[in-house]
Amino acid sequence: MRAGTNLVDLGKYNANVVIHALRCLGACSQRDIAAATGLSAQSVSAIVRGLQRQGLLSEVGTEITGRGRPRVLLNIVGSARIAVGVHVDPSLITVVALDLGGHVTGAASSRRVNPDDPHTTMARVAEMVRQLVREQSLDEQRLAGTCLAIPGPLDPTNGAPDGPAWLPGWTAVPLGEVLGDHLGMHVPVVKDTLAAVIGENWVRGGAFLDSTMVFVYVGTGTGMGLSINGEPVRGFSGNSGEVGTMMTALGSRTPGEHTGMDNDPAFIVERAHTLGLQPEPLPPRTDFDAVERRLARLCAAAVDGDRRADELLEGAALRMAELVMMAVELLDADTVVFGGPYWRLLEPWYAPASRRAVRRPSARGPHPVSILSSAMGDNVGAVGAAAVVHDNLYVPRPPSSPN
Incomplete structure (x- = not known):
């Protein structure tokens, strides 16, 4: 729980402390908020009145705790603010609207990603955002903002892609500025794995x-989002969570292979082809739809009893489990969350292997580690991007701390 301060010059911070308390506790009384935050009853009362005037809080009921007047219960008005999140990966554009309570109120997607022309793609994104804003009937007061999430790494000076493996034609293009010009607003750009862990918390x-979380993004490649005691780990340049070098250093579990990327979906499909499990011509790695179809067929075959398909997927799961265990050990994490476009296909192998790995004896002590599927559903990157907007506006951080 975040503590408040009774200094009057930190009003915005204290207001966010109250919002944070309600997000932790759910509907509760002013007395509960004061007890949880360390704010005085007078400060909480003044803050609550201000937030009610803004439409951010409302009275939702009463609670009888003994003699005297019943306590009034307060809660956040989710519909008071809506954030728009955009995720662009090599094969899909996703746009969602997320309310202050963490509920998706609208979504749209398109596969029209031009890998060689980011400007055309950003124009398409802008139209999708405008359409969603119209459908949600969002005015200037309710629209909290828009954020764009993309695969890393990113240039820390302007948020431009910095040599992305799957969208090389987008290198050094300031996507936030381009999209912002179309929309007439400031659009921050964040790495999609960072967005994912922020979104999961939200x-x-x-x-x-307040959890220490490892979010494992299972997409075209693998990445991690990290948070310590509820605070996202951005890193020096906003590029925390890159795991390619770790995977390579760990080596490969596949005989004759040295890349260490056994859990990359395109690699799994290529191995299935090499082993004769899928003898038809191999699709190029950039044909993401074909790779997904082939991976889905491989998973279905394993479920139906194909031993070699199952062994191939078990090998990928073991590699993922080693990566998860290292991250858990490093952060002393209590929670691991998996999500991303390929998670549902690979969950039957990845989840059990990771659960076995984190149960092994460890110097971190006996505390349990939860292995969970994302609460954000399939649109992890876009929901996370929208949550970044809410996070920047409503998570209590001292004024001296960068957002």
């Missing part, structure tokens, strides 16, 4: 707001 709320 959507789950409650005790997860």
Whole structure:
């Protein structure tokens, strides 16, 4: 729980402390908020009145705790602010609207990603955002902002892609500036794995707001989002969570292979082809739809009893489990969350292997580690991007701390 301060010059910070308390506790009384935050009853009362005037809080009921007047219960008005999140990966554009309570109120997607022309793609994104804003009937007061999430790494000076493996034609293009010009607003750009861990905390709320979490993004490649005691780990340049070098250093579990990228979906499909499990011509790695179809067929075959398909997927799961265990050990994490476009296909192998790995004896002590599927559903990157907007506006951080 974040503590407040009774200094009057930190009003915005204290208002966010109250919002944070409600996100942790759910509907509760002013007395509960004061007890949880360390703010005085007078400060909480003044803050609550201000937030009610802004439409951010409302009275939702009463609670009888004994003699005297019943306590009035307060809660956040989710519909008071809506953030728009955009995720662009090599094969898909996703746009979502996320309310202050962490609920998706609208979504749209398109496969029209031009790998060689980011400007055309950003124009398409802008139209999708405008359409969603119209459908949600969002005015200037309710629209909290828009954020763009993309695969890393990113240039820390302007948020431009810095040599992305799957979108090389987008290198050094300031996507936030391009999209912002179309929309007439400032659009921050964040790495999609960072967005994912921020989104997971925002959507789950409650005790997860203070968790130390490893979010494993299972997409075209693998990445991680990290948070310590609820605070996202951005890193020096905003590029925390890159794991390619770690995977390579760990080596490969596949005989004759040395890349260490056994869990890359395109690699799994290529291995299935090499082993004769899928003898038809191999699709190029950049044909993402074909790779996904082939991976889905491989998973279905393993479920139906194909031993070699199952062994191939088990090998990928073991590599993922080693990576997860290293991250858990490094952060002393209590929660691991998996998500991303390929997670549902690979969950039957990845989840059990990771659960076995984190149960092994460890110097971190006996505390349990939860292995969970994302609460954000399939649109992890876009929901996370929208949550970044809410996070920047409503998570209590001292004024001296960068957002």
